[in-house]
Amino acid sequence: MSAKRKILVTSALPYANNSLHLGHLVEYVQTDVWVRFQRLRGHECIYVCASDAHGTPTMLRAEREGIEPEELIAWIAGEHQHDFERFRISVDNYLTTHASENEELTSRVFRKLVEGGHIGRKMIRQAYDEHRNMFLPDRYVRGTCPACGARHQYGDNCESCAATYSPLELKDPVSVVSGTKPTVRESEHLFFRLGNFEEELKAWVPDHVDPAMARKLKEWFDAGLRDWDISRDPPYFGFSIPGESGKFFYVWFDAPIGYMASFLNLCRSAGLDFEAFWGADSTVELYHFIGKDIVYFHTLFWPAVLSGAGFRKPTGVFVHGFLTISGEKISKRRGTFIRASTFVRHLDADYLRYYYASKLGPGPDDIDLNFSDLMAKVNSDLVGKLVNIASRCAGFIHRLNDGVLARELPDDALFAEFAAAADEIAADYNGRNCAAAVRRIMALADRANRYIDEKKPWIMAREDDQRDAVVAVCTQGLNLFRTLILLLKPVIPGVTGRAEQFLGGGELTWADVKEPMLGTRIEEFKALLKRVEADSVEAILSEAREDAALPTTQATRAAAGSEAGQVAQPVETAPAKLVEEIDIEHFAKMDLRVARIAAATYVKGADKLIRLRLDLGDSQRTVFAGIRSAYVPAALLGKHVVVVANLTPRKMRFGTSEGMVLAAGPGGKDIFLLSPDAGAQPGMPVT
């Protein structure tokens, strides 16, 4: 193992106006696995985080709740911290950016930037809400896109034609806050002269940022680095800018300084040396884990600000992708806005940690969460393979040898094979390729199960003179299990904790991959992890749907975008609209019938369709239904459904569809076929 490293790690700061959801956890799990791995290897690795408190969204949310912003952020940050604990995210300190340490450091940084000549002033024109007496951030103005005429677009870009513009260019602009038409006002703002750092950044980026991201940054370098507006006018929830009257720091200016502030706060309670970590000549490694949406802030503004203020720059910025659920963006409407707290109320956090880890690579690719996939993966890998090893060996040790392990391993070479693989797995973890690490570990678990299978201790156990051999084989099995548990310790700390208890050898450390456990007593085996039950998953999903039914104000919607939240997992929120009213005659034109599904097959070449053969009593017909994402053919056989029987047949590439079956839901996994209650017969009209 290499010399002891000194590392400081941060995750992006969750915004303090809303709860954490499963999207946030991708990052915290990724960070925590890496941090726990470094600690397991014996390195000093400190992990800090905080809630991002400032900005217009928190101000407005507090107003809506009828409380002071300080109360709101204390409440939400407390919730965040609680979620961190429940997901076993091992932060050493958690703060909010409204803390005094942050005000102190933000002022210090600002003063240094002023002294260095890195701050300028400029008059700008901005949308203003006369009703609320406030300037409006881009996301708080909506109107008609000047490029394509699409209505209800945000003030910064058009979701319909992707044009970008300023809110002042929108046609028929409306303030999201008051619903009135904004005016335009001028105001003097302070700007950080990013251009002063162009050469320094160009030199810094290639060695500290992923090559793909560096290519992306080229776009900004090519366009020329522009000044960055770091001030805001009141009313604004933030820190006042020293020496200015009625000016506040823009949330994005003080947010990353929150990393330092959280650390400073820790220094004061733990007696650490702040300058040793943040001073210009610090040799400590500093890494930021962030999402791909906030790359610019962390690879341009942030290192420039640090440098200008006389601090060290990050050693690396690690970028991950977003979470999709069943291939779709997280969406309140689809019921996939799943709070961290909802998940953990029904399922062990380790399930999600393992699932994410099994999919996380070092790059900025999005990862997909699919609950049936999660269930299959966790049940098969963790319960069926990993825990199974201990479960199938422990009984023999207790029955035949009073719970005491053999004095030596029957197969040292196999144990050494695992130890050798541990080096490669360590490299995977260190390179943030958790998916690769997990793959290797599961291959070892397969190997361990195969070993037991080959030795067949349950057959040997029938002969009295084979008892020692059985104990030896099971001792081997349990030692392989022990190595596996150790290798997974960064990922599933809850399970490994229970396993350590069971093995009775104290806390596992990395050195244990080379040292088998022999001649000691193990505890009685108890289930280390229960299987994921479909009921729990269903409970989570239905709670999320209930959440979605709660009213969402426009302000929250705006904040769900990336105005200020550091972790701005995009959330889709367009509601399902009611269609135009019709009279009874129109409805009566529809011939709805009960049908029995007589046959159901996949359609080759169609990823959405299932071919249904429907029995309508006196006749049969074929219907292609776009329900493949939610149903398997076998589950449909014999089911009664409702079909639109007089729909004009539609020729498709795969044949003609003679009708349509009725289903509810937004699509994807969430398609729910309508069925009549028991008793309805095929062919019955639905009226």
Next chain:
RNA sequence: GGUGAUGUAGCUCAGCUGGUUAGAGCGGCGGAUUCAUAACCCGCAGGUCGGUGGUUCAAGUCCACCCAUCACCA
């Protein structure tokens, strides 16, 4: 619209600097087994590697264009 990333078996993903019949896990099918939380073990089936064109003795792997998805545009 510009820029970057991604698109490989039903599902989730590996495939490093181009090189024999494209891999794994899950799911499916068949078999074996009963120590184990219906777990484990053996075997089989499944892919024109998003599309089109090109470079090359040889391309999933390089180039061009196109399509789709995600992100960013201070």
